[in-house]
Amino acid sequence: MAGDRPRHVTIREEGPREGFQIEPRPYPLAERAALVEALAAAGLRSIQVASFVSPRKVPQMADAEALFALIRRRPGVHYDGLWLNEQGFHRARATPGVDLEGRLALYASDSFARRNNDCAADEMHARQARWLDLYAEAGVPLSRAIIVTAFGCCYEGAVPPRHVVGLATWVDRLCRERGQVLPEITLADTVGLAGPDEVRRLVGMVREALPETRIGLHLHDTRGLGLANVAAALEMGVDAFDSSVAGLGGCPFAAHGDHRAAGNVCTEDLAFLCDRLGIGTGIDLGALVEASRLAERIVGRPLGGRLMHAGLPERRAA
Amino acid sequence: MAGDRPRHVTIREEGPREGFQIEPRPYPLAERAALVEALAAAGLRSIQVASFVSPRKVPQMADAEALFALIRRRPGVHYDGLWLNEQGFHRARATPGVDLEGRLALYASDSFARRNNDCAADEMHARQARWLDLYAEAGVPLSRAIIVTAFGCCYEGAVPPRHVVGLATWVDRLCRERGQVLPEITLADTVGLAGPDEVRRLVGMVREALPETRIGLHLHDTRGLGLANVAAALEMGVDAFDSSVAGLGGCPFAAHGDHRAAGNVCTEDLAFLCDRLGIGTGIDLGALVEASRLAERIVGRPLGGRLMHAGLPERRAA
Secondary structure, eight states: OOTTOOSBOEEEEOHHHHHHHHSSSOOOHHHHHHHHHHHHHTTOSEEEEEEEOOTTTOGGGTTHHHHHHHOOOOTTOEEEEEESSHHHHHHHHTSTTOOOOEEEEEESOHHHHHHHHSSOHHHHHHHHHHHHHHHHHHTOOEEEEEEETTTOBTTTBOOOHHHHHHHHHHHHHHHHHTTOOOOEEEEEETTSOOOHHHHHHHHHHHHHHOTTSEEEEEEBOTTSOHHHHHHHHHHTTOOEEEEBGGGOOOOTTTSSSOTTSOOBOBHHHHHHHHHHTTOBOOOOHHHHHHHHHHHHHHHTSOOSOSHHHHOOOOOOOO | OOSSOOSBOEEEEOHHHHHHHHSSSOOOHHHHHHHHHHHHHTTOSEEEEEEEOOTTTOGGGTTHHHHHHHOOOOTTOEEEEEESSHHHHHHHHTSTTOOOOEEEEEESOHHHHHHHHSSOHHHHHHHHHHHHHHHHHHTOOEEEEEEETTTOBTTTBOOOHHHHHHHHHHHHHHHHHTTOOOOEEEEEETTSOOOHHHHHHHHHHHHHHOTTSEEEEEEBOTTSOHHHHHHHHHHTTOOEEEEBGGGOOOOTTTSSSOTTSOOBOBHHHHHHHHHHTTOBOOOOHHHHHHHHHHHHHHHTSOOSOSHHHHOOOOOOOO
16 A cells, blocks of 8 residues: 555645745735744755745735845755746746746636636646746746646536646746756645546646656645545655645635635644654754744644644553 | 445434534533534434533433423434433433433543543443343443443543454453444544544554444544545545534544643534535534534634535526
């Protein structure tokens, strides 16, 4: 049963960006910097710190530059920033401390693309060639293509897996035609519709189509199946996951109006699952639990992570 | 991959007992009766309504008789009560509306038995013969033996799976020697230590030792692995699970002092997982989500279920 299971997985932390972006008010820079530092100290090697998006639309992230300036960097850690358009990319490029990585984004659902990015899916896809040029010009290494709503969409319902495979092979070819190698396809369950069977099926189909390409998963725990889906993916050999400390975050367009609808899978619960399965993460679980509790103190309301509230298993005096 | 997967699973609801027992104050009878009725209306066929335990130690359950009297019963539903000693059993027997079932309880950890039941594990096991006699005298059908802390204990740490198998075969033999058939062994991850590998291993070992006996799981989501463990168990053919609506409850001795430490796996999230896997539960998910929201309104603070906050997947206007 553990034949394809990876020996080590990469966990990419998105809490500082995902989490604070969705909160209704901005949080002090010093607290957000302390959280990023605590996450790096716990062993996370890729941390998405902030997004470079419209300060008018997302005022919580207006101070992204100042946040990057404040962080005491730890060697070997990738401090990542998100952008959705060229203006954001140029802001990120101009910001010291941002470890730029070239991401592409494809939408498996046209309706979701229009709602989330104000742009038709086809138009988004056409723009990927432009992104490849921009990254090449700027010397930014290509990291991955993320397929948003790969497991279905709240507007269009089910997405045929073959459509997702088509997008994956299309973007892979686009990169090859320009002499670039796409290292990873990330399949995103943006609105929390996947179950373990859908994960196994889609991962298997994408791997068959692109056997040389790493497959990553960006899973939301919207309906509680996040870690069951991770467990299924691990058995398929998936070794890269995006997650949020303490379960911070969520997608404002994905929830039914309840701000407690869960966001990304929870980093420390995911790391605990890997630990239980004997899969390495490079993470110090105790330190990560401390970081998750710091996140909860900063946000100021109970967050959805489990391990952070129960604590690590330890033997107590009887 | 779905070779052993059951086509239908039994989900036994324990929220009304587990949940309100752990809350710091009693809740109105009418509200708790309404919750039980909502759960039955959603299609749950086994509902643990209350416990018959010391009113001094657990004042929240002192009104168990009155609660049973208030519930408008639905045909085909098993309304269950919990007892831990003979006094409690006789109270339950004397209460109209309690669907008595003969449960046995074994402790894989002696320290936990002493803390939870004020009795050594060996002594608890010796008492099971007495329980079999009591059930036989009262004409109460034997339902199952629950092995508490089967996946480890917060005082003793890891529990060797062979020890659990030994308990299972011992209790099975005890029943046979008295001419009774033990229909089910329920393995309880009382403090939330199991991962999917431990579930697969122990279920496999118990099944090998007792191939004719149904295996059930009582899993806690203490550290977030509840549904990943359920998914692993389903692949092993396990078809009986205990759970709590909205994730109500928890074990006061299992958490590290944080009342938000999760209790049983959440009924509606579990039912949603089954639904995604094409496994029947007999449950109306929409009605169950409504019941979970009722539970949250009664308790008066956010509960840990995911589906209840996100809502069922549905297509929205783009």
